[in-house]
Amino acid sequence: SSQMDLHNQGRAKFLEFPFVSAPHRALMVNLLSKVEDRLGSQLLPCTLPLDVQHCQNESGTSQASLHIRSGLQSSPVDFILGSWLHCKLPTGAALNITSLIAYLNLSTDAPNFVAELIQSSPTSLILLLDLPPRKDLVLYPDYLQTFYEDSQLDTHRQMLQKLPEVQPYVSSSLYLRSLFSPTRIMIRIETEEGRMEEILKDHIEPVAVEVLGFWLDHCACGGGREVKEEEKAYLKKRDELVKKKSIEIDLGSNLPKLFGPELAERVMGAINDVYNL
Amino acid sequence: SSQMDLHNQGRAKFLEFPFVSAPHRALMVNLLSKVEDRLGSQLLPCTLPLDVQHCQNESGTSQASLHIRSGLQSSPVDFILGSWLHCKLPTGAALNITSLIAYLNLSTDAPNFVAELIQSSPTSLILLLDLPPRKDLVLYPDYLQTFYEDSQLDTHRQMLQKLPEVQPYVSSSLYLRSLFSPTRIMIRIETEEGRMEEILKDHIEPVAVEVLGFWLDHCACGGGREVKEEEKAYLKKRDELVKKKSIEIDLGSNLPKLFGPELAERVMGAINDVYNL
Numbered sequence: 203s204s205q206m207d208l209h210n211q212g213r214a215k216f217l218e219f220p221f222v223s224a225p226h227r228a229l230m231v232n233l234l235s236k237v238e239d240r241l242g243s244q245l246l247p248c249t250l251p252l253d254v255q256h257c258q259n260e261s262g263t264s265q266a267s268l269h270i271r272s273g274l275q276s277s278p279v280d281f282i283l284g285s286w287l288h289c290k291l292p293t294g295a296a297l298n299i300t301s302l303i304a305y306l307n308l309s310t311d312a313p314n315f316v317a318e319l320i321q322s323s324p325t326s327l328i329l330l331l332d333l334p335p336r337k338d339l340v341l342y343p344d345y346l347q348t349f350y351e352d353s354q355l356d357t358h359r360q361m362l363q364k365l366p367e368v369q370p371y372v373s374s375s376l377y378l379r380s381l382f383s384p385t386r387i388m389i390r391i392e393t394e395e396g397r398m399e400e401i402l403k404d405h406i407e408p409v410a411v412e413v414l415g416f417w418l419d420h421c422a423c424g425g426g427r428e429v430k431e432e433e434k435a436y437l438k439k440r441d442e443l444v445k446k447k448s449i450e451i452d453l454g455s456n457l458p459k460l461f462g463p464e465l466a467e468r469v470m471g472a473i474n475d476v477y478n479l
Numbered sequence: 480s481s482q483m484d485l486h487n488q489g490r491a492k493f494l495e496f497p498f499v500s501a502p503h504r505a506l507m508v509n510l511l512s513k514v515e516d517r518l519g520s521q522l523l524p525c526t527l528p529l530d531v532q533h534c535q536n537e538s539g540t541s542q543a544s545l546h547i548r549s550g551l552q553s554s555p556v557d558f559i560l561g562s563w564l565h566c567k568l569p570t571g572a573a574l575n576i577t578s579l580i581a582y583l584n585l586s587t588d589a590p591n592f593v594a595e596l597i598q599s600s601p602t603s604l605i606l607l608l609d610l611p612p613r614k615d616l617v618l619y620p621d622y623l624q625t626f627y628e629d630s631q632l633d634t635h636r637q638m639l640q641k642l643p644e645v646q647p648y649v650s651s652s653l654y655l656r657s658l659f660s661p662t663r664i665m666i667r668i669e670t671e672e673g674r675m676e677e678i679l680k681d682h683i684e685p686v687a688v689e690v691l692g693f694w695l696d697h698c699a700c701g702g703g704r705e706v707k708e709e710e711k712a713y714l715k716k717r718d719e720l721v722k723k724k725s726i727e728i729d730l731g732s733n734l735p736k737l738f739g740p741e742l743a744e745r746v747m748g749a750i751n752d753v754y755n756l
Contacts, residue, residue: 338615339657341717343724350653370647376627376661380616384656440618447620 209247212255216269221288221298223395225402226319230300232407233317233414234284237304240418244277254472257465264289264460268469270476273307278422280307280441281476289460295323304422305445311336311429311437312421313349313383317410324395327402328371331358331410332386333417334444336437339384346384353416355385358409365405367393375451381444387413445477486524489532493546498565498575500672502679503596507577509684510594510691511561514581517695521554531749534742541566541737545746547753550584555699557584557718558753566737572600581699582722588613588706588714589698590626590660594687601672604679605648608635608687609663610694611721613714616661623661630693632662635686642682644670652728658721664690722754 217234219227238245248255248271258265266287273279287299301318313333320328333355339346350356362368371390373379382388387409391401429437453473457466494511496504515522525532525548535542543564550556563577578595590610597605610632616623627633639645648667650656659665664686668678706714730750734743 338618338717339654340721341615341713343654343720346653346657356653376623376633377616377620379661380623384653436618440615443620444617 205247205249208249208252208255212248212250212252212267213269215256216267216284216286218267219286219300221265221286221296222300222319222321223324223399223402225399225407226298226300226321229319229402229407229410230284230286230302233302233410236411236414236418237282237302241273241277241279241282241422244274244279245271245282246274247271250472251468253465254469257461257469259461259465266461266469268472270473272476278306278310278312280305283473283476287460291322297322304417305441306336306422308429308434308437308441310421310424310427311345311433312424312427313417315414315417315421316382317414319406325393325398327391327398329362329387329389329391329406330371330373330382331413332382332388333413333421334381334386335383336440336444349420350383350385353420355383355413355416358413359385359387362387362389362405362409365391365401367391367397367401377447378451381448442479446479449473449477449479482524482526485526485529485532489525489527489529489544490546492533493544493561493563495544496563496577498542498563498573499577499596499598500601500676500679502676502684503575503577503598506679506684506687507561507563507579507596510579510687513688513691513695514559514579518550518554518556518559518699521551521556522548522559523551524548527749528745530742531746534738534746536738536742543738543746545749547750549753555583555587555589557582560753564737568599574599581694582718583613583699585706585711585714585718587698587701587704588622588710589701589704590694592691592694592698593659594691596683602670602675604668604675606639606664606666606668606683607648607650607659608690609659609665610690610698611658611663612660613717613721626697627660627662630697632660632690632693635690636662636664639664639666639682639686642668642678644668644674644678654724655728658725719756723756726750726754726756 217231219230248269250268250270254268256267267285269284270281272281282304284302289297291297298321304315306312306314313335316330316332316334318330333349337345369390371388453470457469494508496507525546527545527547531545533544544562546561547558549558559581561579566574568574575598581592583589583591590612593607593609593611595607610626614622646667648665734746
């Protein structure tokens with residue numbers, strides 16, 4: 203069908219990750235494959251228009267790819283969103299952001315998944331890797347214990363933190379800082395190009411695979427976390443706010459700058475549709 | 480009256496801070512004075528038994544001072560709690576913890592105040608300084624904006640972080656990490672003794688005074704944050720959980736080890752009374 207063509211064509215373009223290093227690309231492809239292997243049968247194809255799935259500005263200095271798949275009615279997955287963004291900076295360097303995020307729906311209160319790599323030069327990388335909680339951890343210590351303490355998620359952060367090239371990264375957005383879990387991996391790596399590829403392959407990829415594996419096993423396919431009717435309104439409101447604020451912070455001001463107002467509006471419209479906002 | 484004697488005697492002992500450096504003591508005395516100047520008339524005297532206000536183990540290797548004052552019915556202050564703890568470590572070094580915390584009551588949802596200095600040697604200091612929020616910041620972005628964004632609280636953290644002796648400190652307790660705000664100052668300072676005193680006097684004290692000043696002006700005396708009846712149950716439950724978990728984490732296992740089970744139980748009993756737990 204032409205819908206599957208649209209999906210396959212956009213997916214192939216997305217999976218090219220044409221502007222990042224081989225180990226960076228391998229990591230992202232690995233993560234998406236693992237998600238597709240486990241959840242693919244529950245996901246609708248990506249049917250965004252092709253010029254939204256892959257967009258660029260007139261001069262070709264900014265390019266982006268967007269791959270979004272909503273979950274079937276029967277799936278606990280709300281949607282998954284993979285993306286990459288490339289833009290040439292005035293300095294001559296390039297900014298490359300690749301990300302894979304997954305939101306669950308109201309059939310469960312289990313955490314979401316976020317993996318994002320921000321590379322502003324071949325020698326500088328920011329990694330965000332987390333299962334953002336969907337409840338207030340202060341008010342729900344059982345939830346904290348189940349997903350973050352018993353799971354030993356913090357050991358991954360501790361391990362990466364031991365590398366001498368790794369520094370903690372503090373986002374300038376207080377909302378993002380609030381949104382992420384206490385075991386979040388938010389780090390900045392500064393090192394020479396060859397070593398960066400080594401760190402991506404030997405340290406970041408295994409950790410990202412572990413964290414995604416835990417999320418697939420215990421959050422997306424965990425079961426047993428039915429949300430009581432009286433808690434659904436709370437969860438719904440919180441989920442919606444998170445989606446709204448995340449778009450605002452990530453895309454709100456950047457997209458028009460990178461792609462001009464018209465294309466930006468089309469992309470935002472497509473995202474808002476999937477996000478149900 | 481004998482009640483005022485009890486208060487004055489315990490307060491004098493508390494303010495001695497006999498085991499920490501002069502600038503460390505000056506900082507703590509300064510913070511308490513500022514709280515007393517602004518809020519003293521709203522606070523009841525500390526009427527804990529003297530052997531709870533100042534306690535020590537049989538061998539004298541552990542000593543602690545506890546100064547708690549509850550707010551009057553008409554005050555937004557639930558209570559303030561000042562404390563210091565000294566214990567000789569098996570290594571010959573000593574651990575010294577000094578803290579001042581202030582909890583507000585249900586007449587407002589404004590943040591609490593926490594300042595804690597943990598010194599495990601003259602050359603190593605951990606500082607926790609924060610206004611822990613009393614609401615889920617993800618669900619209440621207005622609250623985040625009012626108290627943490629518009630207030631520019633993050634600038635203090637950024638300033639301290641610039642000192643070469645300063646490293647981020649990550650608490651081993653995920654609950655504490657969740658409890659603290661995104662502008663929390665949680666840092667570890669490693670430097671020689673003379674420089675440590677300089678950092679305390681020139682950098683930490685001014686920042687602590689600023690943060691406390693903001694809290695006094697906009698939280699304890701801010702007004703205008705009446706809590707709606709339907710939100711009171713949520714706030715009450717959250718406040719109680721925070722108090723319960725904080726005691727558990729801070730004191731639960733340490734107090735019996737340091738002072739033996741009997742004295743520990745008396746101290747915990749006195750604290751639980753004030754905490755209304």
